[in-house]
Amino acid sequence: MMEELMYCEGCGAEIQTKEKTKSGFVPRSALDSEHIICQRCFRLKHYNEVQDVEYSDDDYLRMINKISDTNSLVVKIVDIFDFNGSFISGFQRLTGNNPIILIGNKVDLLPKSTNKSKLIHWMKKTASEFGLTVQDVFLASAEKGLGFDIIEKEIEERRNGKDVYVVGCTNVGKSTFINQLINRSSGVKNAITTSYFPGTTLGFIQIPLDRKSNMYDTPGVVNRRQLVHYVSDKDLKVITPKKEIKPKVYQLQDKQTLFFGGFARFDFEKGMKQSFVCYLSND
Ligand SMILES: Nc1nc2c(ncn2[C@@H]2O[C@H](COP(=O)(O)OP(=O)(O)OP(=O)(O)O)[C@@H](O)[C@H]2O)c(=O)[nH]1
Ligand SMILES: [Mg+2]
Numbered sequence: 001m002m003e004e005l006m007y008c009e010g011c012g013a014e015i016q017t018k019e020k021t022k023s024g025f026v027p028r029s030a031l032d033s034e035h036i037i038c039q040r041c042f043r044l045k046h047y048n049e050v051q052d053v054e055y056s057d058d059d060y061l062r063m064i065n066k067i068s069d070t071n072s073l074v075v076k077i078v079d080i081f082d083f084n085g086s087f088i089s090g091f092q093r094l095t096g097n098n099p100i101i102l103i104g105n106k107v108d109l110l111p112k113s114t115n116k117s118k119l120i121h122w123m124k125k126t127a128s129e130f131g132l133t134v135q136d137v138f139l140a141s142a143e144k145g146l147g148f149d150i151i152e153k154e155i156e157e158r159r160n161g162k163d164v165y166v167v168g169c170t171n172v173g174k175s176t177f178i179n180q181l182i183n184r185s186s187g188v189k190n191a192i193t194t195s196y197f198p199g200t201t202l203g204f205i206q207i208p209l210d211r212k213s214n215m216y217d218t219p220g221v222v223n224r225r226q227l228v229h230y231v232s233d234k235d236l237k238v239i240t241p242k243k244e245i246k247p248k249v250y251q252l253q254d255k256q257t258l259f260f261g262g263f264a265r266f267d268f269e270k271g272m273k274q275s276f277v278c279y280l281s282n283d
Contacts, residue, residue: 006031010041010193012203012217013053023053023202041193050197050233057222061094063204064167064218068096073159076132077168077177080104080139081241083123085226086169089130094221095167101158102127102134103151105173108141109241111279142176148184163213170198170220171228178207178217192217196240198228231263239263241281249275 006015013024015036025039040051067074074095079086083104092100104123107116116139123137135158140147155164166174175192182191191207193200198220205217222229228236238261250258253273258266260280268276 006036007203007205008038008041009035009191009205010037010045011201012205012219013038013040014203021051023055037193044193044195044197044200045190048195050195050200053199053202055202055219057224060219060221064094064221067098067165067167067218068094070096070098070163070165072098072163072165073155074098074100075103075155075164075166075177076100076134077103077105077166077172077174078123079106079169079172080119080123081106081109081245082226083126085223086172087126087130088169088221088223089132091167091221092132095165098165099158100132100134101154102132102137103177104137104139105142105177107139107146108144109243109245111244111246140177142173142180145180145184148180152181152184159209159213161213164209164215165218166215167218168220169223169226170200171196171226172220174220175201175205175217178205178215181215182207196236197233198222198226235261235263239281242283244282245279246282247277247279249277251275 007013008015008024015024015026015038016022017026017028017031019025023038023040026036030036043049043051076091102123120137120139127134136154138147138151138154140151166178168174175194179190179192179194183189192205201217201219203219207215209215231239251273252258252268254268254271256268
């Protein structure tokens with residue numbers, strides 16, 4: 001008899017009971033539980049420890065590329081705090097001719113004084129310059145639930161009975177976004193595993209929208225130019241902002257340098273003594 005394939009509810013990896021160090025592992029005894037969560041998700045959730053996986057960047061691209069064969073609505077999420085790093089040009093090739101709405105997530109990190117309409121306008125312009133045709137742009141905080149009244153309504157109207165795929169670069173908050181939607185419709189919290197490590201979601205996670213259609217969480221596309229891939233787990237925690245970023249002003253003389261921890265450096269090469277405004281993580 002063929003065993004039915006099962007997938008981890010937290011990350012979408014195929015469940016297996018044979019190889020402890022591979023994704024989707026659960027001990028055989030755990031197969032009877034109602035909600036099956038793999039060992040990696042369990043560790044991430046309870047100990048904030050991440051286990052390496054056997055997938056390559058291309059494996060994720062191939063998974064996302066399957067969306068081009070569907071007739072669906074694509075919700076593309078970018079991290080508004082790192083728009084360029086999390087945008088990924090050439091994305092449309094992966095999702096085919098499906099209509100796209102663009103969501104700038106983590107808006108809670110921006111200073112309250114940010115002009116939101118200007119930001120949306122800039123996002124539309126930049127998306128088009130990067131060659132991405134989007135139906136519309138919205139701002140959200142998946143963590144705080146900001147912007148969801150409009151987003152929920154827009155997704156429902158625009159999907160027109162079709163499936164919805166939530167896509168984007170790693171760590172932009174796709175799973176947090178879907179958890180927010182699940183929480184709003186059913187009261188269930190943190191259904192999908194999220195973490196500040198890139199590469200948390202490993203496969204498609206299906207969430208029923210109605211009897212005929214589903215929303216899918218997807219693995220993040222990896223952009224190796226993003227610094228998150230090169231810092232230690234400990235440093236990643238320190239540099240990831242959790243609260244609204246605030247300006248700090250530094251006065252520099254000609255030839256002085258600002259060091260941002262051991263992470264980045266700003267050289268003032270030439271000019272009169274003047275102030276520089278820096279927006280930094282403020283936790
Ligand atoms: N400040 C802030 N942080 C957020 C928000 N949404 C998500 N995050 C954080 O961003 C990190 C990544 O969130 P995930 O939901 O795991 O991101 P993902 O896009 O699913 O990542 P992968 O599965 O790795 O592709 C976590 O540390 C979240 O807490 C938000 O609206 N505001
Ligand atoms: Mg995810």
